[in-house]
Each structure stands twice: as C-alpha cells, then as structure tokens.
Amino acid sequence: MNQPRFVRQFVLTRGRSRSVGADLALDTLVTLTDAGRRRAAGGELRAEAAAIARLLDGPLSVAEIGAHLHVHLGIARVLVSDLVADGVAAVSAADFDETGPDLGTLERLLDDLQAL
C-alpha cells in the first residue's frame, strides 16, 4: 500500500493508541459492510479507511491489515475499531472458552485439514 512511512503512527489514529480496539484479537476477521463498500466506491472515506477498504476484497484478519499497511498491531486495532464504529466494516471473532475452541469446531477443523 502507499501508506507513507514518515507519518507518525499516532497521527493516523488522532492520538489514540490505547483502550480503543483493545479487544480486537490478532486473528479477528474484518469485512466491509455494504454501506462501507458504497462509501469506499463514492470516495467518502478518510485516507486510512480507504486504504483498508481497498484491502478488503474478502475477510482479512487484524494482523494482516496491520502487516499490509505497515503499521503496528495496536494501530491496526484502532483503525479497524473506528471502521466498525462508523459502520464501514464488521468483525467476526473466534469462538472459544477457557479450554479453547469447542469439540465440534475441532472435529470440523480435522476434516478440513485432512481434505487439504
């Protein structure tokens, strides 16, 4: 992406780097909403939101968005949570409890891996 590396990262998030978005996991998947797609097509998004929208052909994890934009994970979290708050993007997080994903999920994973 054309993310200018010389822009101090906190500028991108207007000074916020903590608390906002802290609950987004590395592997939480991000997709554009229909409204987000329309606003992206209409050129209505701020530069960093537009940059993320261009990446989101399909779902991408928060970690991938950070890697593609060359920003730290914390910054990626803030940018994504802004997009969610603005209705531009939606997120899908992993389901698990203190013992990890449930048995049904693991059994489907086993079938999927064996079919690879």
Place this chain on the structure above:
Amino acid sequence: MTSRLSEAQREPAVAGPGTKPLKIVIAGGFAAGKTTFVDSISEITPLTTEAPMTNLSLGVDDRGEVTSKTTTTVAMDFGRITLSAATMLYLFGTPGQDRFWFMWDELSRGAVGAVVLVDTRRLQDCFAALDYFEAKRLPYVVALNRFDGALAHSTDAVREALTIEASIPVLAVDARSRADTKAVLVELVRYAIRRKHG
C-alpha cells in the same frame, strides 16, 4: 505428488462475512524453521505483524524516576489457510525472543494448540516453549525438524531428553514439506480432540 493432485481438485474455498478464524501457534527456538513451516502450507507468503514494546531500564534517578526507556518491536510471522467458507486458519509464529511473554499470551488465547518446532542439535532452545504451553495447558505437539534430511537424535531419544509425556505426539518433519506440515497440524488437532474427551 498425491497432495498436489488433491490440491488441484479441491474447490477453492471462498470466505465471507460469516467466516470465523481459528489459530495455531508455531513456536520454537531461533532458526528452528518456524517461518519455513508456515510457508510450506500457507496460501499467502508469510506476513509479519509488529507490536511495539516499551522496556523500562533498570536505572532509577535521584528523584526516583525511571531514567530512560527504549522501545523495541516484537515481530511475528504468520500465514493463512482458507479451509472453507466457514473457517480461516491462521498459523502464528511466536516472537523469536522468549521474553516477549505478553505476546505469547495473546497468541495462545483461544488457540487450537501449538506446534513446538525443535532443532535436535539445539534441544535447549525449546525448553521455554514447552514450559510455557504446559503451564497454560495448551495442547501441543513436538515436531523435530529434519535439517538436511537428518535428525541428530531419534524421536524417542528426544522425548526422553525433554521428558515429554507419552500422550504428547512427537514427530519428525521436513518443515519445507507441505505434506509433513499438514501431518503435524492433523496430529495436533487429533491430540486437542483427545484432550477434550479427557
């Protein structure tokens, strides 16, 4: 070549808004082959995600204030496999240095389990990872990377040297081989399922 054939026949999975992520942690010492392992099965060239980490120096000045702080960056390589419309599997390599435990905590939270890659010439490099996953009760398997086709020690000898209990799978792998990587992941998930049955 059977794996290539089945790969070609498989319908490419298309992920969408309802797709859920799953993750597996790939741990091991420096140069144990973590990124090679991820690359062998990932559908994307492994990417690197970075997180800043502030180190407070040990020095405290006259006013009782910490004299300096430095920021280092924790880097983690990761890859991805779109398994179905329902599931995207992420493989996250742990940061190279064991001191970044806060990142290990995040990587382990909600993970299916972990693969501990071992260079049998440097067994001690994996101690920290084994201890960590034991303490967190995260299911893990041990994969001995066969560098240049050879293992310096057999799987049995390594199991004994590392005092790995009999129920935990220990496998020899070539981290460059997609078939080997797949076999390790399958073994990990089988083991995680056995643990659920308890």
